[in-house]
Amino acid sequence: MRPTAWKPARVPATPLRLVQKFTTVSNEEKLMAIETNMKRRSSFERMTLTAALLIALTGFASVAGATYQLPAARAVKWEGNVGVKGDIPARTTIYKTLTPSGGNDATAIQTAINNCPTGQVVKLSAGTFSVSSPITLKSGVTLRGSGMGSTVIKGTSGMPGAYLVGIKSSSYSLGTPVAVSSGLSKGSTTISTSTAHGLVAGDVILIDQLNNGQDTPPVTNAGKAACTWCGRSSGTRSLGQMVQVVSVPSSTTATLEMPLYWNYDSSLAPQATKIKGITKDAGIEELTVNNLVSASSRQSGSGGTIVMTGSSNSWLYKVEAIGSYQTMVRIYGSYRNTIRGSKFHGVAPMDGSQYGSGRGYAVWLNPYASANLIENNQLYDLTAVFLINGSVSGNVISYNYISDLNGAPANWNRGIIVFHGAHPMMNLVEGNISDGRHVADNVWGSSSHNTFFRNRHNLTPGLTGGTWNVDIQKNQQYYNIIGNVIGNAGYENFFEFHNQAITISSGQKSIYRFGYTSDGDSSASGNDPNAYYTALRHGNWDSFNRTVTWSGQDDRDLPPSLYLKSQPAWWGYPQWPAIGPDVSPMSPPVGVIGKGTPWDGKGILSAPLALQVQ
Numbered sequence: 001m002r003p004t005a006w007k008p009a010r011v012p013a014t015p016l017r018l019v020q021k022f023t024t025v026s027n028e029e030k031l032m033a034i035e036t037n038m039k040r041r042s043s044f045e046r047m048t049l050t051a052a053l054l055i056a057l058t059g060f061a062s063v064a065g066a067t068y069q070l071p072a073a074r075a076v077k078w079e080g081n082v083g084v085k086g087d088i089p090a091r092t093t094i095y096k097t098l099t100p101s102g103g104n105d106a107t108a109i110q111t112a113i114n115n116c117p118t119g120q121v122v123k124l125s126a127g128t129f130s131v132s133s134p135i136t137l138k139s140g141v142t143l144r145g146s147g148m149g150s151t152v153i154k155g156t157s158g159m160p161g162a163y164l165v166g167i168k169s170s171s172y173s174l175g176t177p178v179a180v181s182s183g184l185s186k187g188s189t190t191i192s193t194s195t196a197h198g199l200v201a202g203d204v205i206l207i208d209q210l211n212n213g214q215d216t217p218p219v220t221n222a223g224k225a226a227c228t229w230c231g232r233s234s235g236t237r238s239l240g241q242m243v244q245v246v247s248v249p250s251s252t253t254a255t256l257e258m259p260l261y262w263n264y265d266s267s268l269a270p271q272a273t274k275i276k277g278i279t280k281d282a283g284i285e286e287l288t289v290n291n292l293v294s295a296s297s298r299q300s301g302s303g304g305t306i307v308m309t310g311s312s313n314s315w316l317y318k319v320e321a322i323g324s325y326q327t328m329v330r331i332y333g334s335y336r337n338t339i340r341g342s343k344f345h346g347v348a349p350m351d352g353s354q355y356g357s358g359r360g361y362a363v364w365l366n367p368y369a370s371a372n373l374i375e376n377n378q379l380y381d382l383t384a385v386f387l388i389n390g391s392v393s394g395n396v397i398s399y400n401y402i403s404d405l406n407g408a409p410a411n412w413n414r415g416i417i418v419f420h421g422a423h424p425m426m427n428l429v430e431g432n433i434s435d436g437r438h439v440a441d442n443v444w445g446s447s448s449h450n451t452f453f454r455n456r457h458n459l460t461p462g463l464t465g466g467t468w469n470v471d472i473q474k475n476q477q478y479y480n481i482i483g484n485v486i487g488n489a490g491y492e493n494f495f496e497f498h499n500q501a502i503t504i505s506s507g508q509k510s511i512y513r514f515g516y517t518s519d520g521d522s523s524a525s526g527n528d529p530n531a532y533y534t535a536l537r538h539g540n541w542d543s544f545n546r547t548v549t550w551s552g553q554d555d556r557d558l559p560p561s562l563y564l565k566s567q568p569a570w571w572g573y574p575q576w577p578a579i580g581p582d583v584s585p586m587s588p589p590v591g592v593i594g595k596g597t598p599w600d601g602k603g604i605l606s607a608p609l610a611l612q613v614q
Contacts, residue, residue, distance in 0.1 A: 074480055
């Protein structure tokens with residue numbers, strides 16, 4: 001029997017006896033999978049062999065009665081280690097205020113930015129500033145408007161350049177790599193190099209290593225095709241992390257701002273490479289960037305409507321961007337940036353192919369990006385939302401409101417969080433509301449160790465393609481799916497697909513799909529069983545079972561957040577946390593598209609869905 005309403009307890013005296021409807025997997029099957037993996041294990045896997053066996057046999061068991069924690073090998077410390085250090089500064093000194101001229105305002109804006117002292121603001125008054133060349137911020141300067149929709153920077157038709165507004169330097173490039181000889185373990189904050197590294201405190205470096213498709217997990221830039229841009233050396237160094245050097249004890253040692261995310265393998269030639277031409281402490285605030293008539297193929301690749309290239313401790317705050325040719329915001333070689341309170345929507349130009357392949361993305365992180373924070377934004381009328389590939393690690397994508405996506409084919413559920421290959425890892429996806437499909441695909445290679453926590457997600461009603469809420473494909477392993485609310489009651493008619501024949505676009509709507517080789521793969525053969533066996537699922541409510549499914553005897557008291565110590569200052573919703581099987585209602589009301597997020601209390605349209613548990 002199912003009650004008409006659910007009144008949850010955070011820590012019940014007697015835990016609810018909830019129905020668990022996972023496909024039955026014996027310990028023998030799990031051990032066979034582990035044994036197969038061990039035959040081609042890496043140093044990372046050898047160091048976690050004991051943990052892997054415990055996971056296989058006990059269902060990720062942990063100490064009873066405590067607040068749930070992700071296993072240490074599966075996560076990094078996101079709290080305090082993402083976004084602008086110390087948060088976005090509130091700068092008060094106005095260097096110069098500009099008003100629209102009625103002509104081309106690009107030179108006036110750029111000159112003011114170039115001459116602005118560090119720590120000051122170039123202020124744009126209300127009105128539309130027409131620009132016929134890109135606007136580029138330098139370090140230490142804030143470009144601030146008078147509000148989204150009030151101040152508009154509008155690109156002109158045919159304007160040159162790969163972006164409309166950018167935080168970047170023309171001197172951005174990669175330095176000469178140096179071999180890292182020790183300090184390679186996950187959690188290390190000191191590295192040693194085999195020769196003098198030439199680094200100084202404040203430098204941002206990329207630490208990476210060669211791919212190994214025979215590792216566990218596999219690290220490869222070869223999926224349906226080879227990704228030559230997913231990392232250095234033509235994509236053959238797809239796993240890595242960006243980090244800042246905080247001190248240099250000697251010419252061959254460096255102390256890092258935050259711990260290493262990974263157990264790097266000395267046999268895979270780990271290297272450290274300085275990011276040259278970093279733009280730091282720059283911000284864009286309180287304005288609209290209108291790319292509707294200036295959008296063109298020149299903004300493809302490393303370009304976009306707005307670019308953050310080689311940026312560090314920089315931000316977009318309350319920025320509206322309209323008109324994505326390929327990508328609205330391109331994050332490229334960037335570290336510790338924040339995007340908050342912004343609104344991204346619209347594809348341009350409307351040329352008949354605007355919703356086709358390679359068009360209309362919202363945010364693309366590639367080929368390296370670490371410790372960035374993208375929170376409390378609105379994203380709609382796009383084809384795909386977050387596209388993530390390359391050495392993209394340790395980022396947090398959180399509390400974004402995503403809806404009303406379009407694309408070709410028109411009947412296909414669009415990608416929301418898309419791990420797009422070679423080799424994103426240790427990223428956190430928390431507290432987002434979305435409809436479409438979360439997918440880790442096999443297009444450009446592998447990914448692993450990414451976490452979905454306390455998200456509210458469902459398929460887009462009425463669409464018949466890609467009807468899997470969470471789609472973890474071949475070579476995508478060690479995913480964590482914790483405390484989410486997935487699906488709409490009465491809509492999904494299957495719990496999961498893995499290692500079985502399915503029919504695409506046939507009305508088979510599932511919560512999960514694991515291990516298939518591509519979006520169109522419907523076969524039971526040639527799939528990756530380890531996408532399924534290495535996934536950790538715990539405390540998720542789903543619409544097929546209409547209950548919460550827990551993993552073995554793992555702790556059932558979920559933390560409010562995996563990166564926030566407490567309710568953030570920008571929070572406006574009365575419930576914290578807002579989403580999860582342990583709060584009532586299990587998700588916030590749906591907002592009016594374009595009028596705010598569910599967490600700022602604006603534009604509330606409808607009540608939460610009536611979700612039930614047994």
